[in-house]
Amino acid sequence: xxxxxxxxxxxxxxxxxxxxxxxxxxxxxxxxxxxxxxxxxxxxxxxxxxxxxxxxxxxxxxxxxxxxxxxxxxxxxxxxxxxxxxxxxxxxxxxxxxxxxxxxxxxxxxxxxxxxxxxxxxxxxxxxxxxxxxxxxxxxxxxxxxxxxxxxxxxxxxxxxxxxxxxxxxxxx
Amino acid sequence: xxxxxxxxxxxxxxxxxxxxxxxxxxxxxxxxxxxxxxxxxxxxxxxxxxxxxxxxxxxxxxxxxxxxxxxxxxxxxxxxxxxxxxxxxxxxxxxxxx
Numbered sequence: 001x002x003x004x005x006x007x008x009x010x011x012x013x014x015x016x017x018x019x020x021x022x023x024x025x026x027x028x029x030x031x032x033x034x035x036x037x038x039x040x041x042x043x044x045x046x047x048x049x050x051x052x053x054x055x056x057x058x059x060x061x062x063x064x065x066x067x068x069x070x071x072x073x074x075x076x077x078x079x080x081x082x083x084x085x086x087x088x089x090x091x092x093x094x095x096x097x098x099x100x101x102x103x104x105x106x107x108x109x110x111x112x113x114x115x116x117x118x119x120x121x122x123x124x125x126x127x128x129x130x131x132x133x134x135x136x137x138x139x140x141x142x143x144x145x146x147x148x149x150x151x152x153x154x155x156x157x158x159x160x161x162x163x164x165x166x167x168x169x170x171x172x173x
Numbered sequence: 174x175x176x177x178x179x180x181x182x183x184x185x186x187x188x189x190x191x192x193x194x195x196x197x198x199x200x201x202x203x204x205x206x207x208x209x210x211x212x213x214x215x216x217x218x219x220x221x222x223x224x225x226x227x228x229x230x231x232x233x234x235x236x237x238x239x240x241x242x243x244x245x246x247x248x249x250x251x252x253x254x255x256x257x258x259x260x261x262x263x264x265x266x267x268x269x270x271x
Binding site for chain 1: 176177179180181182183184185186187188191196198199200201203204205207208211212214215218219221225227228229230231233234235237238239240241242244245246248249250251252253255256260261
């Protein structure tokens with residue numbers, strides 16, 4: 001079980017490596033999907049399944065789908081693949097950063113997990129993630145309302161950014 | 174450093190290096206930014222698990238809400254640059270070039 005969690009963590013880092021050294025945005029999106037699936041599996045194996053489900057539905061099913069559509073709009077019809085030489089150079093540099101991180105992080109004590117189990121017991125049962133996020137609506141209502149206000153504001157920001165013909169913020173065309 | 178911390182620390186560092194070295198497309202820089210947000214989300218989710226404080230579990234939710242705002246704004250700028258210049262290649266953003 002330890003090695004399964006470690007394997008999910010390695011898949012997460014490899015997904016980040018694929019996003020950083022992508023030859024074309026199509027491969028970057030694949031790396032991001034792999035990283036978010038591995039991160040979600042990592043959170044589930046630690047016991048915080050609500051946080052993992054929010055990651056899946058909001059991040060993977062909401063934001064990444066929109067990114068895939070935008071990549072289909074913006075990327076070239078003839079993308080370069082993993083085999084070209086400058087992409088290999090970038091990938092090799094990022095693998096060097098990864099190896100340096102593992103060496104500096106201490107390969108000997110890097111195997112200790114350092115995380116305890118989640119479900120708290122006692123007389124009453126409280127799930128750490130479910131009830132923690134539920135406190136967003138009771139004690140954290142100020143931040144909740146500010147986040148909602150910020151999301152509403154973002155809609156108007158996006159409207160002003162893409163409006164064209166010299167009536168908007170950016171476009172002069 | 175424990176393996177949990179090393180994982181998201183390495184993913185964050187690799188994504189920020191990918192953001193610094195983005196080459197042709199604007200959208201690959203936005204993808205690296207999203208990958209940084211993902212590693213921050215995992216880091217903020219692991220923190221209440223390790224310290225067993227329940228109320229900090231709302232922190233990754235709020236971070237995800239603001240990261241959605243930022244992703245939407247970045248994509249709006251991508252659409253604006255594609256409709257103005259015809260593509261999102263970074264060499265078309267040369268207004269300040271001498």
